[in-house]
Amino acid sequence: MGTALIYDEEMTKYKLLWVDPACKIEVPERLTVSYEALKNSGLADRCVSVPVREATDEDILLVHSEEYLEAVKKTPYMTLEDLKEFTLQYGDVYFHPNIYHCAKLAAGASLQLVDSVMTGKVRNGMALVRPPGHHSMRSAASGFCVFNNVAIAAQYAKLKHGVKRVLIVDWDVHHGQGVQYSFEDDPGVLYFSWHRYEHQKFWPQLRESDYDNVGKEKGEGFNINVPWNKVGMKNSDYLSVFCHMLLPVAYEFNPDLVLVCAGFDSAIGDPEGEMCASPDIFAHLTHLLMNLAGGKVCAVLEGGYNLTSLPQSVCQTVHTLLGDPAPRPANLDGPCESALESLHCSRSAHRKYWSCLKHAAEHPSSDVSTKRLKLAEEEEKVENGEEKEKAEEEVWPEPPKRVTAPVRTALVLPDGVSCPDRCKLFSSSKDPVIVNKLRENFPRDAADSDALTTLSSLVALVEKMEKNEICNGLALVQDVSMAMTCVVQHAAIALSNRVLVVCVGDVLVPAHYKEDGTILLVHFSNKEEEQKSKYHIPVCLKKGCSDVSGFMQAVLGLLLPLGYEYDPSLVLLARTPDSGLCDGAWQQLTGLLQGLAQGHTLVLLQEGERAYVGPTASSLLGEAAPSVGKIKAPLLEDVESMEGLRTRLQVDWKLLQTTAPETG
Numbered sequence: 001m002g003t004a005l006i007y008d009e010e011m012t013k014y015k016l017l018w019v020d021p022a023c024k025i026e027v028p029e030r031l032t033v034s035y036e037a038l039k040n041s042g043l044a045d046r047c048v049s050v051p052v053r054e055a056t057d058e059d060i061l062l063v064h065s066e067e068y069l070e071a072v073k074k075t076p077y078m079t080l081e082d083l084k085e086f087t088l089q090y091g092d093v094y095f096h097p098n099i100y101h102c103a104k105l106a107a108g109a110s111l112q113l114v115d116s117v118m119t120g121k122v123r124n125g126m127a128l129v130r131p132p133g134h135h136s137m138r139s140a141a142s143g144f145c146v147f148n149n150v151a152i153a154a155q156y157a158k159l160k161h162g163v164k165r166v167l168i169v170d171w172d173v174h175h176g177q178g179v180q181y182s183f184e185d186d187p188g189v190l191y192f193s194w195h196r197y198e199h200q201k202f203w204p205q206l207r208e209s210d211y212d213n214v215g216k217e218k219g220e221g222f223n224i225n226v227p228w229n230k231v232g233m234k235n236s237d238y239l240s241v242f243c244h245m246l247l248p249v250a251y252e253f254n255p256d257l258v259l260v261c262a263g264f265d266s267a268i269g270d271p272e273g274e275m276c277a278s279p280d281i282f283a284h285l286t287h288l289l290m291n292l293a294g295g296k297v298c299a300v301l302e303g304g305y306n307l308t309s310l311p312q313s314v315c316q317t318v319h320t321l322l323g324d325p326a327p328r329p330a331n332l333d334g335p336c337e338s339a340l341e342s343l344h345c346s347r348s349a350h351r352k353y354w355s356c357l358k359h360a361a362e363h364p365s366s367d368v369s370t371k372r373l374k375l376a377e378e379e380e381k382v383e384n385g386e387e388k389e390k391a392e393e394e395v396w397p398e399p400p401k402r403v404t405a406p407v408r409t410a411l412v413l414p415d416g417v418s419c420p421d422r423c424k425l426f427s428s429s430k431d432p433v434i435v436n437k438l439r440e441n442f443p444r445d446a447a448d449s450d451a452l453t454t455l456s457s458l459v460a461l462v463e464k465m466e467k468n469e470i471c472n473g474l475a476l477v478q479d480v481s482m483a484m485t486c487v488v489q490h491a492a493i494a495l496s497n498r499v500l501v502v503c504v505g506d507v508l509v510p511a512h513y514k515e516d517g518t519i520l521l522v523h524f525s526n527k528e529e530e531q532k533s534k535y536h537i538p539v540c541l542k543k544g545c546s547d548v549s550g551f552m553q554a555v556l557g558l559l560l561p562l563g564y565e566y567d568p569s570l571v572l573l574a575r576t577p578d579s580g581l582c583d584g585a586w587q588q589l590t591g592l593l594q595g596l597a598q599g600h601t602l603v604l605l606q607e608g609e610r611a612y613v614g615p616t617a618s619s620l621l622g623e624a625a626p627s628v629g630k631i632k633a634p635l636l637e638d639v640e641s642m643e644g645l646r647t648r649l650q651v652d653w654k655l656l657q658t659t660a661p662e663t664g
């Protein structure tokens with residue numbers, strides 16, 4: 001299934017008609033440069049083009065009041081003076097004779113996207129729209145927004161498509177207060193937003209944008225705010241909040257649909273956000289959402305005011321929606337203290353609502369640490385009194401080209417096992433060099449020519465992945481441990497690359513590998529094993545991988561942060577029959593790990609598990625993993641052992657941190 005792209009140039013046909021410094025950044029070029037970039041990169045033509053439509057009054061009244069709609073309806077007939085007058089009643093927004101028309105198209109585009117995804121015409125998609133929507137409220141325009149596109153889309157999805165649970169992820173750098181107000185008492189809509197806040201000094205300066213605003217009445221716990229109290233947040237800060245706050249709660253919420261308030265003013269260079277995250281981070285944020293709701297993800301443009309980083313971020317998002325592997329997450333050096341404080345506050349505010357957070361460290365009752373941090377930040381501001389270079393003067397590297405490998409998924413299978421369609425059956429011509437090498441390294445198997453054939457195919461396959469001729473692969477082998485040792489030896493030593501090895505079940509791990517960091521081994525099993533080193537991490541789950549909740553908690557809160565920080569060039573995923581891992585969790589794992597190593601994932605299955613070839617191949621082909629259902633609370637002993645592991649490891653692995661280090 002494809003990716004929808006919804007855009008109409010009519011939405012470029014309104015602009016600011018008078019002088020207003022607060023609004024001058026919201027220009028038609030935002031849309032034209034974004035669409036041009038999609039066209040020039042060939043991404044637009046790979047999408048399914050879906051036409052916009054005008055939202056009807058009924059659609060708009062799902063969120064807005066009649067009096068507000070009636071008032072906006074009058075704006076096309078207003079004189080310039082009337083428009084200015086009309087605008088004065090709202091904050092940081094402007095009207096234009098054509099903005100009502102465009103606002104109906106922006107909302108209608110969002111509904112077209114929801115229809116396309118919910119009817120299965122496409123898997124996911126993006127609506128490139130303006131005016132944005134997430135600030136507009138029931139009876140008020142705000143922050144360049146007239147109708148709340150995403151809020152209307154959420155109500156529409158519930159009403160027209162019977163969606164029970166909608167997750168709204170707002171990665172725009174501003175708080176979508178309009179969305180929060182619409183759903184704060186609704187347990188059927190989980191709203192997540194991070195936003196520049198600076199202790200309520202940043203627009204819209206609302207007390208209710210802080211982390212302790214968790215929703216109301218039946219909606220308590222279904223509103224998540226992560227305030228950024230400093231500018232300059234980077235990729236590590238964003239990924240930490242995804243891994244330790246958004247994703248665990250999102251998997252527990254188990255949504256039927258994911259809507260993204262895709263604002264890109266949270267990217268580097270933006271005059272509003274003044275953050276430092278690179279455009280390719282949106283490839284990862286998008287990827288991390290694509291195994292929720294069976295992949296039904298609708299991204300709707302909100303903000304984004306730097307005309308260079310905006311189109312780059314839009315392209316990164318659409319690349320990933322199309323299934324292209326994300327670029328490697330370069331140099332993640334861990335979240336900053338302020339981000340950790342915000343993460344910690346938000347997690348502790350939600351402890352009592354979400355079992356995945358039940359054991360989040362209690363927020364120190366006295367807000368001593370927050371005050372201390374605030375003072376430090378104030379001092380810091382005073383210190384670097386000199387004008388920070390303006391966001392517009394920031395420079396950053398062009399996101400790397402994302403070349404799709406000619407072959408997506410290659411399979412090494414023994415005779416008689418059928419190859420799922422769209423996969424390529426792979427066997428290497430017996431390269432004598434490789435075979436001799438293998439004879440040396442595996443003398444005891446030298447006799448077994450089948451084993452040698454398989455091993456030489458594996459080595460050849462790894463080499464093709466290295467050259468990006470093949471994206472990922474799957475092998476059905478007699479002996480997973482031996483195959484793993486062979487691949488590890490070849491990949492880590494021969495190709496001197498970093499290999500992330502993830503073992504599920506009681507795989508005999510290659511003991512004799514060097515401790516030099518060329519391999520990071522994470523081993524999920526039910527056997528207590530003391531942690532050998534920074535690079536050999538046993539994750540012990542009492543009920544092994546059969547406890548989906550504990551397993552998913554470990555994947556999201558431990559494996560993903562480790563994997564992102566390690567940034568391997570190859571991911572080797574091995575499972576043995578005793579793992580007890582259910583299909584859904586296995587496919588979630590296979591799906592999520594493809595965000596690393598440019599998607600170069602090699603899966604090793606034991607011969608007896610040929611039933612897993614199909615599901616694994618579908619995940620490797622980029623199909624969304626099935627939902628694993630509502631995640632429950634992990635076993636207490638598992639939580640304790642995972643938190644113990646985190647405490648020990650976070651000294652070396654900064655992305656594992658969930659609280660600011662206690663200093664002073």
Ligand SMILES: NCCCNCCCCCS
Pocket residue numbers: 021022023092132135143144172174203263265272302303304
């Ligand atoms: N420095 C200009 C102040 C603009 N404040 C409103 C921003 C609305 C963003 C919508 S994503």
Ligand SMILES: [Zn+2]
Pocket residue numbers: 172173174263265272302303304
């Ligand atoms: Zn914004």
